[in-house]
Amino acid sequence: MTDPAWLDEGLEHIWLPYAQMKTAPRPVPVRSTHGTRIALHDGRELIDGIGSWWTAVHGYNHPYLLDAMRRQLEVMPHVMLGGLAHEQAYTLATRLAALAPGDLSKVFFCESGSVAVEVALKIAVQWWRNTTGQVRSRFLAFRGGYHGDTFVTMSVCDPEDSMHSLFGPALPSQYIAALPVDDGSAVDLDRMLDTHRDIAAVIVEPLLQGAAGMRMHDVETLRRIRAACDRHGVPLIFDEIFTGFGRLGGMFAATVSGVTPDIMTLGKALTGGVTPLAATIASRRIYEAFHSDDATKALMHGPTYMGHALGCAAANASLDLFEQEPRLEQVARIEQDLKSALEPLRDAPQVADVRIRGSVGAVELREAFDVQAMRRRFIDQGVFIRPIGKAIYLAPSYTIDAADLASLTAAIVRTAAG
Ligand SMILES: *Cc1c(COP(=O)(O)O)cnc(C)c1O
Numbered sequence: 001m002t003d004p005a006w007l008d009e010g011l012e013h014i015w016l017p018y019a020q021m022k023t024a025p026r027p028v029p030v031r032s033t034h035g036t037r038i039a040l041h042d043g044r045e046l047i048d049g050i051g052s053w054w055t056a057v058h059g060y061n062h063p064y065l066l067d068a069m070r071r072q073l074e075v076m077p078h079v080m081l082g083g084l085a086h087e088q089a090y091t092l093a094t095r096l097a098a099l100a101p102g103d104l105s106k107v108f109f110c111e112s113g114s115v116a117v118e119v120a121l122k123i124a125v126q127w128w129r130n131t132t133g134q135v136r137s138r139f140l141a142f143r144g145g146y147h148g149d150t151f152v153t154m155s156v157c158d159p160e161d162s163m164h165s166l167f168g169p170a171l172p173s174q175y176i177a178a179l180p181v182d183d184g185s186a187v188d189l190d191r192m193l194d195t196h197r198d199i200a201a202v203i204v205e206p207l208l209q210g211a212a213g214m215r216m217h218d219v220e221t222l223r224r225i226r227a228a229c230d231r232h233g234v235p236l237i238f239d240e241i242f243t244g245f246g247r248l249g250g251m252f253a254a255t256v257s258g259v260t261p262d263i264m265t266l267g268k269a270l271t272g273g274v275t276p277l278a279a280t281i282a283s284r285r286i287y288e289a290f291h292s293d294d295a296t297k298a299l300m301h302g303p304t305y306m307g308h309a310l311g312c313a314a315a316n317a318s319l320d321l322f323e324q325e326p327r328l329e330q331v332a333r334i335e336q337d338l339k340s341a342l343e344p345l346r347d348a349p350q351v352a353d354v355r356i357r358g359s360v361g362a363v364e365l366r367e368a369f370d371v372q373a374m375r376r377r378f379i380d381q382g383v384f385i386r387p388i389g390k391a392i393y394l395a396p397s398y399t400i401d402a403a404d405l406a407s408l409t410a411a412i413v414r415t416a417a418g
Contacts, residue, residue, distance in 0.1 A: 001042040004029055018163065025372050028379060033060035036400045038384055049378075049385040049408045051397045054210070054242055056273030058321050059399040065272050068317035072310050081109070081307040089307030092315050096281060099251055099319070102260035106287040108280045108299070109307040113241040113267030114148030116278035117203070119301055120237045120263045121152055123282055123290075124201030127235060130289040130297045136200035140175040140192060140234075146211030147203060147239050156203055158212055175199060179217050180224040189228035201263070202229050203237040206253035207357065210242040213391040214362035216355050222259040235262040235286060241278070245269040246322065246398060248358035249331050256358075262286050272318035277311035330398040334359045337402060338394065341409035348417045352390070361409070362393035363416050374415065383411045392416060 007029050016024060029041035036059050038046040051057060058065060072088065079086055089109060097105035108123075110116055121139060128136040141147070141156035148154070154164040155171035164171070175196055177187040193199060206222055209215040229236040238261035243253035247269070250256035254264065263286060267278035290297055305311075321327065338361035345351045345363050353364040371387050378385040385392065385408065392412050396405065 004041055025376060035059045035061070036397050036404050044382065046379060046382055046384040047400075047404045047407050049383055049394045049396055051395060052273050053268070054247070054395045055268045055271075057245060057247075057269045057327070057398050058272045058318065058325075059397040060273070062272065062321065062399075064321060064324075065274055065314055065317045068313050068320075069274065069310060072313035076309055078305065078309040080304075082302060086307075086309050086312075088309045088312035088316060092307075092312045092319075095316065095319055096266070096279060100264060100281050101252065101254045103284040104254075104260065104262075104264055104281045105284055106282045108282070108301070109312070110278050110280070110301075110303045111276045111305050111308065111311075112148075113265065113278050114150045114153045115303060116241065116265040116267055116280045117147045117153045117156075117237075117239055118150055119280040119299075120203070120239075120265050120282075121156075121201065122301060123263060123280065123286060123299060124235050124237065126297075126299065127286055127289050128200055130292070134197075136198050138172070138174055138196070138198045138200065140177060140189075140196075140199050140202045142177055142179045142204055142209075144179070144209040144212040144215045145203070145205055145239075146209065147205070179204075179221050180228075181217055181221050189225065190231060193228055193232040193234055199234055201235045201237050203239060206238045206240065206243055206259070206261075207248055207257060208243050208253065208360060210360075210395075211388065213364065213389040214355055214360055214393045214395075216357050219257040219259065222253075222257050226259050226261075229262075237261055237263045237265065239265045241265055241267040245318075246327050246331050246358070247360065247395070249328060249335060251322070251328075270318070271311055271314040272321065274314045275308070275311040277308060277315055325399075327398050331359045333402075334396065334398065334400065334405060337405050338409065341406065342412065345413060345416050351416055359398060360393065360395050362391045363412055364391045365416060366390075377415070378411055381411050381414075383408050385411065 030038055031041050032039045036048050038048050093107040096107050108119055125137055128134045139156050143158050145158050147156050155174050240252050244266045248256050254260050262283045264281045271277045290299055335358055338356045342354050342361050346354045350365050352366045355362045394408055
């Protein structure tokens, strides 16, 4: 079957993500989605191994999510949050505050993960100014981290292993350290925080560094970071844009690890993958520094579509689904299935590492490979899997059934052991 006309016409005008437009493979036209399947224009179906960039945790087109959005559309697609209030954003803030651990309870909404991280970093800088008058404007981040594609978020990504190196000279310079793990490479976080009194906050993707290749670290690493931040009074930011909403088997990496940050960012699965929405949640302690009779102590940020009503309706419905359907049990089952299917690859000569936690399973190969060619081979096998770097990974919808998951892992086994 020939491709639809809109594809050829649109390819003349569209600029695609992370793509060299001249050599990028032709994107595969999609007709529709349902469950964990992507129906293609040519009639084939792909089993989705990554849930649309890790967002579609309830599967595609979940009727409960769609109904909630239809109802909201009838009432009010959106009304601005400046000076006006609507139920969906206020209810969502209350529910997120109740779900988030510790005293994380003040919720600032925006539209994308990168902006949620920008807001977290702004809050940290201004927190120092509001509490002590100090100008602290740099951040400590970790190798292997990814926090977004805007300018300041690029500056806290891994500087070497990143697609942003081109922008190096244009980015504010930050402190980038190795994660404190027990391999002898750990930097002395205490010394860094003590020496560099311009560090406003420490930012980390807790337990799982996603975009840099599904690298995992243990709870002890987070405890050490938390302890160093506490000793120096420096706020700790967890970027839970990927790890939030059940991905690692608990609602947040903070809940799984028992380590609570001062600021947390959420995005991706917040709406169950149906509309863009993100949030930055600050602790009451951080927030108190902004709560003042002094107007200059206010947080000056306000995205146009802040607290988008349709998006918040989807997010509220998504939280309902976490209550009504056994999502976390599903993640536990996925983890078991990933382990039994992928762990044996550890012995394959081409395989450098197998990493599994919650609904994320990654097989890292020893040698670099042609990522585009591999993506194409997966599509030919009826699965949608997009390796990053040397890692072939799955981060599926939690609703995926055992047979579809087995098809995904079988495709990886054929590739990695073949
Ligand atoms: C995806 C992601 C972001 C960026 O989110 P966008 O919505 O793409 O801007 C930031 N941090 C982490 C950990 C992410 O996975």
